[in-house]
Amino acid sequence: MSKLLVPYYEHPAEQPEAWDALIAAAPSLYGVVLNPANGAGSSADAAFAEVADRLRSAGVRVLGYVDTAYGARPPQDVVREAARHRAWYGVHGLFLDQAATSALQLPYYADLRAALAATYDTYVTLVLNHGAVPHPGYARIADLLVTFEGPWSAYPPAGPTGPDTCHLVYGAPPDAVAQAPVHCLVPGQLPHPWGTLPHRLEPVR
Template sequence: MKTLLVPYYEHPAEQPDAWNALVAAAPRLYGVVVNPASGPGTSPDPSFAVVAGRLRAAGVRVLGYADTDYGRRPHADVVRDLLCHRDWYGADGAFLDQVSGEADALPHYRRIEVAARAAGARTLVLNHGAHPDPAYAELGDLLVTFEGPWDAYRSLAVPLWTADHPRERFCHLVYAAPSEARAEAAVHCVVPGDGAHPWGTLPHDVEPEL
């Protein structure tokens, strides 16, 4: 079952073994977030283009990263990032980060969704980091309803409205987690990394070959 959504924010030229391990884990991957420079960067990065091609060839969704700054980032800037991910890295999906969960931001995100689909995003992941207004389930294929450390995750409360949707619609991203930690969501990523850059580590059960 494809259960792992991996936001691995390290350069392929610097961590080739880790990227090789991700490609090898393809049968278990829901998708991998491609994020060369908190977005696509200012020009194509050949190393990311190569690894994105390898992931696609292995049947893995390639999700282009775009920060939305909780609705404050202009629509045109977000869409530009998604188009660059498509054109430079062959991204077939989008990972929208720092997505607002408030109902009054829904029109903004509906516009982004329409533009993302028009740009070829077959999969749209919305990273709220917490449970949003239920109406966001109409926009995204996958909602990230938790992003944070393991200590906070252990006391996560799940609202009743989530039971109206399949478990496969929700994702939890957990860091600073011990090796025995397990996520409750059908789609997840649990990593040992901590501090300002936890997503520079692979999930516990995806290990580079030594």
């Protein structure tokens, strides 16, 4: 059965109905990406902490957003931000954005996985958002690989789709069908597609 991984980048105080819809959809979710300030931010946000608690109580996997700059960001900065996500929002794991695709960066992400495992006191779910098909070695590092992020006009992508792959598609019509077991197809467009929910989760207004 397919599941939704939803990167929803809106503040809970500004879009409470949308967050309510996400929580109500708990059984259909692989997880929700929490992104308070293009990452964890410099201080805890009470509204995000409250919604993270509600998501966890509903049985939803909560993932903290962290940018890795395609392997160029210092690993210690990634680990520090991951620790803030854990301390402030009780996340189950991380959504590492701008993940590299080349074999050259495999050691960087393997070392990150080990460092994050040492930081957390429970298992860390790791999602790598490559946005394209990466080297096969990344499948040994992450729990889930985002192998496509882009517009509906470019979907479906070329390349294999395995059980641990995810597609993030924006500009999708209401009848859009995903080609990956984990996915998120939203109607939103650039520059801010992830301020919308998948069609079937949009709250009634």
